[in-house]
Every structure is written in C-alpha cells, then in structure tokens.
Amino acid sequence: MSECELKRQLVIIGGGPAGMSAALAAYDAGIRDLVIIERDEKLGGILQQCIHNGFGLHRFGEELTGPEYAARYEAQVREREIPVLTGTMVLDITPAGEGQPIAVTVTNAASGVFTVEAGAVVLAMGCRERSRGALNIPGTRPAGIFSAGTAQKYINMKGYMPGREVVILGSGDIGLIMARRMTLEGAHVHAVCELMPYSGGLARNIEQCLHDFDISLLLSHTVVEIHGKERLTGVTIAEVDERRRPKPETRQYISCDTLLLSVGLIPENELTQQASIPLDRVTNGASVDQDRQTKVPGIFSCGNVLHVHDLVDYVSEEAEIAGRSAAAYLMGTDDAEKVNIPVTTDGKVRYTVPQTITRKKPVNVFFRVADVYRGVTLKVTDQNGTVVYTKKKPRMAPGEMESVTIRPEQFGEAESLRFSLEVN
Amino acid sequence: MYDAAVIGAGVVGAFIARTLTACRVRVVMLEAQNDVAKGQSSANSAIVHAGFDAKEGSLKALLNVRGSEMMENVCRELGVKYRRNGSIVIGFNDEDKKTLEALYERGVTNGVREMSLLTGDEARAVEPGLSPAVTCALFAPTGAIVCPYELTMAAVGNAMDNGADLKLNFKVDSITDRGDHYEISDGTQTIEARYVVNAAGVYSDAVAAMVGDTSFDVHPRRGEYVLLDKTAGRLVDRTVFRTPSKMGKGILVSPTVDGNLLTGPTSVDMVDKTDRSTTQEGLDKVMKEAAENVPAIRFNCSITSFTGLRAVGSTGDFIINSPAPRFVNAAGIESPGLSSAPAIGLYVRDLLGTLGLDVTPRDDFDPIRPALHGFRDLPAGQKNEIIKKDPAYGHVICRCETVTEGEILAAIRTNPKPSDLDGVKRRTRAQMGRCQGGFCSPVILDLLAKELGISPLEVTKCGGRSNVLMSKTKSEEVDV
Numbered sequence: 001m002s003e004c005e006l007k008r009q010l011v012i013i014g015g016g017p018a019g020m021s022a023a024l025a026a027y028d029a030g031i032r033d034l035v036i037i038e039r040d041e042k043l044g045g046i047l048q049q050c051i052h053n054g055f056g057l058h059r060f061g062e063e064l065t066g067p068e069y070a071a072r073y074e075a076q077v078r079e080r081e082i083p084v085l086t087g088t089m090v091l092d093i094t095p096a097g098e099g100q101p102i103a104v105t106v107t108n109a110a111s112g113v114f115t116v117e118a119g120a121v122v123l124a125m126g127c128r129e130r131s132r133g134a135l136n137i138p139g140t141r142p143a144g145i146f147s148a149g150t151a152q153k154y155i156n157m158k159g160y161m162p163g164r165e166v167v168i169l170g171s172g173d174i175g176l177i178m179a180r181r182m183t184l185e186g187a188h189v190h191a192v193c194e195l196m197p198y199s200g201g202l203a204r205n206i207e208q209c210l211h212d213f214d215i216s217l218l219l220s221h222t223v224v225e226i227h228g229k230e231r232l233t234g235v236t237i238a239e240v241d242e243r244r245r246p247k248p249e250t251r252q253y254i255s256c257d258t259l260l261l262s263v264g265l266i267p268e269n270e271l272t273q274q275a276s277i278p279l280d281r282v283t284n285g286a287s288v289d290q291d292r293q294t295k296v297p298g299i300f301s302c303g304n305v306l307h308v309h310d311l312v313d314y315v316s317e318e319a320e321i322a323g324r325s326a327a328a329y330l331m332g333t334d335d336a337e338k339v340n341i342p343v344t345t346d347g348k349v350r351y352t353v354p355q356t357i358t359r360k361k362p363v364n365v366f367f368r369v370a371d372v373y374r375g376v377t378l379k380v381t382d383q384n385g386t387v388v389y390t391k392k393k394p395r396m397a398p399g400e401m402e403s404v405t406i407r408p409e410q411f412g413e414a415e416s417l418r419f420s421l422e423v424n
Numbered sequence: 425m426y427d428a429a430v431i432g433a434g435v436v437g438a439f440i441a442r443t444l445t446a447c448r449v450r451v452v453m454l455e456a457q458n459d460v461a462k463g464q465s466s467a468n469s470a471i472v473h474a475g476f477d478a479k480e481g482s483l484k485a486l487l488n489v490r491g492s493e494m495m496e497n498v499c500r501e502l503g504v505k506y507r508r509n510g511s512i513v514i515g516f517n518d519e520d521k522k523t524l525e526a527l528y529e530r531g532v533t534n535g536v537r538e539m540s541l542l543t544g545d546e547a548r549a550v551e552p553g554l555s556p557a558v559t560c561a562l563f564a565p566t567g568a569i570v571c572p573y574e575l576t577m578a579a580v581g582n583a584m585d586n587g588a589d590l591k592l593n594f595k596v597d598s599i600t601d602r603g604d605h606y607e608i609s610d611g612t613q614t615i616e617a618r619y620v621v622n623a624a625g626v627y628s629d630a631v632a633a634m635v636g637d638t639s640f641d642v643h644p645r646r647g648e649y650v651l652l653d654k655t656a657g658r659l660v661d662r663t664v665f666r667t668p669s670k671m672g673k674g675i676l677v678s679p680t681v682d683g684n685l686l687t688g689p690t691s692v693d694m695v696d697k698t699d700r701s702t703t704q705e706g707l708d709k710v711m712k713e714a715a716e717n718v719p720a721i722r723f724n725c726s727i728t729s730f731t732g733l734r735a736v737g738s739t740g741d742f743i744i745n746s747p748a749p750r751f752v753n754a755a756g757i758e759s760p761g762l763s764s765a766p767a768i769g770l771y772v773r774d775l776l777g778t779l780g781l782d783v784t785p786r787d788d789f790d791p792i793r794p795a796l797h798g799f800r801d802l803p804a805g806q807k808n809e810i811i812k813k814d815p816a817y818g819h820v821i822c823r824c825e826t827v828t829e830g831e832i833l834a835a836i837r838t839n840p841k842p843s844d845l846d847g848v849k850r851r852t853r854a855q856m857g858r859c860q861g862g863f864c865s866p867v868i869l870d871l872l873a874k875e876l877g878i879s880p881l882e883v884t885k886c887g888g889r890s891n892v893l894m895s896k897t898k899s900e901e902v903d904v
Contacts, residue, residue: 112808114804161893162893230890257894
C-alpha cells in the first residue's frame with residue numbers, strides 16, 4: 001500500500017499521557033509536521049481505566065481522575081489539530097541509516113502494513129505488569145488469577161467483576177487501588193501480601209485504599225501455592241525470612257476465588273530492543289541524556305517506557321522535555337557541542353534518569369532507592385570522590401521517586417558523577 | 425454408525441483418526457475434555473526424538489525412528505512449524521560417557537542416521553552455550569522440534585476437514601460389544617462404531633478395562649517445565665539433553681519452534697491422573713539443572729511454568745495390540761510418543777486392516793491444512809492483500825506475539841473450534857507472550873463471547889467452571 005506511506009518530521013509512539021505531552025511540547029516548540037501513533041482506539045493510554053482520583057495534584061493543583069487528566073491533554077491535542085493514528089500498532093523501528101530517515105513500520109485495519117518515515121521519534125509506549133509466570137508460583141493454573149490492571153480493565157471498562165473473594169499479591173499502587181475498588185464493588189479482599197518488608201506503593205494509597213477499608217497489609221508475606229483446577233479455590237501464603245525464603249511453619253491457607261497480582265511494572269521496550277537502542281539494566285528503559293535522547297540520535301524516550309513513574313504528573317513533565325528536545329533536534333537548535341558525563345549509582349540509589357548529563361544547563365535528575373531509609377543523605381561525588389552536592393531527607397522509600405536538580409556550577413569539570421546514599 | 429471410534433484426541437488419537445480418514449473409514453473422535461490436546465499432548469518437551477533412546481527391537485524404537493522420518497513432511501502438509509535443530513546429549517563424567525557410547529550403539533541399531541560422539545570441546549563448538557563442565561556428548565542432527573498441541577490440533581482439524589467427526593466433553597464410561605459393533609457411552613449419549621481404538625492417554629488402562637483387558641496399568645508421571653521469554657530463545661540452538669537415567673531423560677534445555685526457551689521436565693511418579701500442579705521443589709530442580717547445562721540461563725525472564733503428565737505404561741513399551749474383537753489399544757504412549765505419532769497412525773491402521781476393517785486409501789483425501797498463523801510470517805505486500813479483503817488482519821490484538829483480530833477470528837472459526845480462552849491461546853499464541861494475556865485477554869474474551877453467541881460471563885479459561893468473570897459491576901447492574 002505505497003499510497004499510505006507517510007513522511008513526518010516527528011513520530012510519537014504512544015498516545016497516553018507521555019505521548020500527548022511530548023506531542024504538545026514539540027508542537028509548541030514549532031514542530032507542525034508530526035503524528036501520534038496509538039494502538040488503542042482512543043487517546044489516553046492506561047489513564048482511561050484509572051477512574052480513581054489523585055492525578056494532577058502537582059500539575060493542576062487539584063485531584064483529577066485518570067480520564068479527566070487525559071481529557072485535559074487530549075483537548076489540547078485536538079485544539080492544535082495534531083494528527084493521531086489510532087488503532088495503529090507499531091511493528092518495527094529501524095534507526096536512521098546514512099542519509100536515510102528513521103523508518104517506523106505500522107499496521108492498522110484501514111491501511112494495512114505501511115512505513116512512516118521520520119526525522120525523529122519519541123518512544124512513549126508505557127509499561128506492562130509482571131505476570132504470574134515471571135514469579136513461578138507453584139500450584140495449578142486455574143481461572144481467577146489476574147494482574148491488577150487486567151482486573152481494573154474488566155471492572156472499570158467492561159463493567160464486569162472478575163471475582164468476589166480476593167487476595168492481592170504485591171502492594172504496588174495498582175494493587176492497592178484495586179483492593180479499594182473491589183471492596184467498593186462488594187468483593188471481600190482478604191489481604192494484601194507483600195514480599196518485601198515495606199510496600200512499593202505510595203504512602204497515601206496505603207492509607208486511603210487499605211487502612212480506610214480495614215484491609216490488612218501483610219509485609220514479608222508471599223503466595224507459595226495456588227489451588228483449584230478450574231476456578232481458583234484458594235491460595236497458601238507464608239511469611240518469608242530476611243532472604244525472602246518462605247518459612248514453612250507459617251504456611252496459611254486462604255480460601256478465595258481471585259488472586260490479583262501487583263508485583264511490578266516493566267517498561268515495554270520490545271520495539272526499543274529490536275531497534276538496538278541500548279537499555280539501562282536497572283530501569284529496563286533506554287539509557288538517555290538530559291534531553292531524554294537515547295544513544296541512537298533522533299530517538300527519544302519518556303514516561304513509563306523509560307522508567308516506571310509513581311505519578312503521572314512527572315510523566316507529563318518528562319515527556320515535555322522529550323518533546324521539546326526532539327523539536328530542537330529537528331530544528332537544529334539543540335546544543336550541538338553538549339558534553340555528556342555519565343552518572344553512576346551505589347546500589348542504594350538504584351538508578352538515575354537521565355543516565356548522562358550535560359555541563360551546559362541545570363538537570364533535574366530522577367532516582368529511586370533500593371530500600372526504606374530513614375535519616376538519609378544523598379551525596380553526589382565526582383570521579384575523585386569530591387562531594388559536589390548533598391541533600392538530607394528524613395525518609396526515602398522505593399515506592400516514591402526522588403529528584404534533585406544538579407547545576408553545572410556545582411560539578412565544574414567533573415568527568416563522571418556518582419549518586420550514593422549515606423544512612424545516618 | 426461409524427466405522428471407527430477413536431477414544432482420545434491427543435496427538436496419538438489425532439494421527440490415528442487422520443490416517444484412518446485418509447482411508448475409506450468414517451471416523452469419530454471422542455474426547456473427554458472440552459478441547460483436543462489437553463493431556464500430555466499439551467505439555468511435553470516438544471521434541472521429535474532422533475530415536476537413540478528406545479531399547480533395540482521395541483515398538484518405541486521402531487515407531488520413533490519411523491515417525492521421526494515422517495514428521496517433516498507431515499508438518500509441511502499440516503502447516504505446522506517444524507525445525508530440525510539437532511539434539512545433543514551432554515555428559516559430565518566417565519560414567520555418562522559410557523552411557524552415551526551405549527546410546528550411540530543403540531541409535532545405530534535403531535537406524536538413527538548421522539550421529540556422532542563428541543568431546544566436551546567439540547560439543548561446545550557445536551553448541552557454545554554449554555557448560556564448561558561438559559566432558560562428552562552425543563550429537564544427533566536428526567533430532568527436531570515441533571509444537572505438540574499445534575500438531576495435534578492440525579491433525580484433528582485435517583481429519584475433520586476430510587469428514588471425521590469430533591465429540592468433545594465425551595467422557596467414555598462404558599463400551600459394549602454388540603457382536604458386529606460397539607456401543608460407546610458417556611452415560612448420556614451413545615455412539616455406535618464397528619471398530620474402536622483406545623488412545624486415551626493416562627486413562628487408556630481404564631478404557632481397556634471396559635472391554636475386559638486388564639493386562640496393563642498406566643500411571644501418570646509428572647513433568648514440570650519452565651518456559652522463558654523469546655529474549656532467551658537463542659541461548660541454545662540444539663536441544664540439550666542430559667545423559668539419561670532410569671527416571672527419564674533429565675532436565676533438557678531447548679529452543680521451541682516459536683522462539684522461546686523451554687526447560688524441564690522433572691520426573692515424579694504420581695497416582696492422581698488429574699493433578700497438573702507444579703511444585704516449588706520441581707521448579708527449583710528444573711531451574712538448577714537447566715543452569716548446570718547452560719550456565720547463561722536467567723530465570724527472571726520466565727513467562728510461565730506448567731506440568732505435563734506422561735502416560736507411563738506398565739510394560740515398559742508402547743502397548744499397541746488388539747485385546748478384544750475389533751478393538752485396538754494404543755496405550756502407554758509416553759515419550760517418544762509425539763515423535764512416533766505419525767507412525768503409530770500407520771501401525772494402527774494396518775492392525776485394524778488385519779482385523780477386517782477396509783483400509784483402502786481414498787483418492788479424495790486432502791492432506792493439506794493451511795497454517796493458522798501463517799499470516800505473521802508473510803511479507804508486507806501479501807499481508808496487505810489479506811488486510812484489504814479483511815481489515816481485521818490489520819488490527820493487532822496481542823501485542824507481545826503480534827496476533828491480529830483476523831487471525832483470532834479465523835482460529836475461532838476453524839476446525840477443531842476452540843470454546844475458551846486457552847483454546848484461542850493455543851491456536852493463535854495470543855496471550856502466550858510475556859504479558860501472559862494481561863492486555864489482550866479482555867479483548868479476546870469479548871471476541872469469543874460474540875463469536876460463540878454467549879455472554880462474557882459464560883466465557884471460561886479452560887472449560888468446566890473456569891469462568892473468567894463472576895458478575896456485572898454494581899453500576900452495570902443498575903444501568904444495563
């Protein structure tokens with residue numbers, strides 16, 4: 001279908017919060033020849049099914065539901081008449097060759113398989129949930145085991161209850177939200193089990209979704225066996241020791257028909273990997289500079305496909321950086337002689353995004369920590385161990401993304417920076 | 425009245441039914457489950473064995489080598505993926521080496537071609553992912569891989585397209601000889617057939633007992649597997665076996681025809697023929713031994729784990745005989761049953777011929793069945809021709825495995841038709857990727873409900889009472 005071959009200065013893959021924000025920022029920076037490619041029939045991404053509130057506190061100073069938050073961005077996309085290809089799946093990205101543009105191969109029902117040529121691409125494909133298979137929980141394989149997001153889709157988008165007697169494994173935010181949602185729909189949530197000695201979810205969600213509904217959070221607990229041949233009939237849970245091994249004497253059977261899994265989110269980087277764009281082994285997202293440009297020139301990444309965020313507000317913020325930077329790249333106004341210095345971490349700081357930063361401008365560096373730390377000092381040192389920046393905080397936890405702004409004058413001619421934590 | 429009833433629609437029953445349908449035989453397949461390939465044909469090592477394992481002179485040896493030689497052509501006819509990737513059996517010490525030498529000799533006797541004995545270094549040259557601890561190996565380039573349930577579904581579908589009938593949810597509970605035919609009943613319906621073939625897998629001893637044959641038992645042997653994502657699919661190219669012991673062939677590491685990496689199975693004798701659960705010890709053993717074979721394996725990219733139950737016969741060999749008039753057992757078909765299945769079809773046909781069934785070939789039998797998932801491998805131009813006719817082929821539903829709505833609808837409408845989510849999964853690979861249906865199963869559930877003309881509440885994961893959804897939400901109850 002050569003008549004459908006498209007050429008666009010900028011192609012944005014994904015029409016969720018990241019894709020929309022990136023498109024808006026690029027448009028506002030002067031790019032008019034762009035397109036958003038979205039696999040769903042509608043814009044909004046996963047926000048469409050997140051009907052709870054709590055979105056937009058940072059950006060808009062008010063609590064919006066997911067669809068409301070998405071609608072604000074969608075209205076702006078429509079207002080600017082930014083073209084959107086919905087129901088369209090990207091099959092392949094081929095990075096630019098010599099004198100060749102980036103080639104994005106897509107398929108949809110209307111036009112079949114065709115290629116969109118692009119000067120630049122923003123990756124904004126979001127993330128997916130870890131499945132039961134990734135955990136290898138022993139037992140049977142009955143109906144009634146859902147990732148929390150799948151259950152959310154059935155309830156909020158389709159109007160169906162996937163179960164009545166529920167155990168939730170993992171205290172990620174979607175699991176916490178679904179504990180409340182299923183309770184409100186009349187289900188009985190027996191417990192939320194969390195393998196770690198702390199929750200990976202936001203503190204406010206533990207308060208509002210569990211405590212307010214008297215749902216117990218069993219820390220250092222996991223599901224060790226799944227029962228039931230057709231539909232789930234129960235799970236065996238157990239406490240785990242400090243090395244996360246189940247203690248046999250604590251095994252306990254809970255009769256239930258539904259097990260929801262909220263055991264982690266994985267950036268959906270299959271396209272990125274196919275395109276041989278280097279990934280960060282900790283984030284499972286692309287390794288980027290302060291402009292959210294990947295190691296492949298002209299390809300940018302933002303939102304949950306880059307690293308899993310806790311708040312959509314930060315997704316929008318990051319996507320705007322990517323959109324603006326892609327525009328600058330296309331218009332040749334980006335900083336041509338930027339020198340990037342790598343940022344490393346000590347393990348207590350698990351990762352940073354971006355992974356390299358420039359000496360030319362202040363950079364907001366996002367990071368997550370590996371454990372719950374109290375009375376903690378973030379230290380940024382150069383290659384000689386000289387401390388160039390410190391910040392104290394009473395508490396840092398894996399569930400909450402942290403950020404600090406690092407300024408060039410702070411680190412001068414440093415060749416590399418290292419983020420580490422000192423626990424008092 | 426049917427000419428022949430085949431009890432069991434696993435890979436063995438499927439090939440018997442297909443082979444008979446290619447003759448002037450009216451066949452009905454009776455399957456206890458709600459889909460075909462639900463027993464050991466759904467969960468095994470997916471290997472077409474070269475044929476060096478089975479004892480010289482046994483039926484296993486004869487039919488394995490024959491079946492293995494037929495398999496490539498059979499798969500071509502049925503549109504089933506097949507890859508002759510070669511098998512390599514690795515050893516870690518002198519005792520293993522002796523066993524491998526014996527296997528080599530046995531393979532030569534059985535008629536296996538092109539085998540060779542290798543040193544550890546030679547083995548690593550053939551398969552660089554092997555452990556440095558490997559000291560010796562047996563290499564059999566004729567070993568191959570195939571998807572067992574895809575093969576079974578294709579063989580059943582091909583038989584059906586040529587006129588065979590399939591009755592699902594038909595759990596045989598009595599077989600009565602009426603002199604010139606049998607009445608086979610599940611308690612509510614009765615099927616009449618002049619000849620009966622027992623291919624009932626782990627239940628084949630119970631079926632044989634219905635005609636008075638209690639000469640053998642079949643017990644289930646649990647085999648647990650861990651399947652890894654396609655990102656691990658290229659860690660090895662050959663199927664890597666350990667040197668076999670009394671309890672089977674040990675933990676293997678193998679690519680699958682679909683590009684994943686399969687590890688397993690354990691080998692634990694069981695009593696309960698319905699217990700398909702996995703165990704922590706079993707999964708731990710699979711992961712530990714797989715890593716001993718191929719040290720680069722990382723199980724953080726596992727996408728599922730499952731158990732298969734092999735039908736282990738008490739005689740040590742396949743039990744293919746006629747214990748009663750016009751009645752044939754194809755029982756105790758454990759490994760290498762998958763490899764042997766096409767040859768078992770011929771063997772049983774010939775046996776029925778000697779019992780008086782007219783097995784004259786039909787000239788209007790069409791052995792060709794188009795591949796169900798050929799679409800994804802087509803070049804863009806050909807895809808677009810299909811999408812122009814049916815836009816559903818342009819609409820991707822399963823993002824992990826890139827399966828389109830068109831392929832899913834085609835699978836729902838093609839013999840043998842699926843009736844549940846797992847049935848669609850096994851036919852299309854939709855829900856079989858790294859997200860395990862997290863994104864696409866709600867969409868497939870809707871498609872299935874619409875196609876079957878049932879409520880989404882009635883859609884099951886795997887038949888019976890495995891309903892996915894339980895009720896409408898409060899607001900839906902009020903508004904709709």
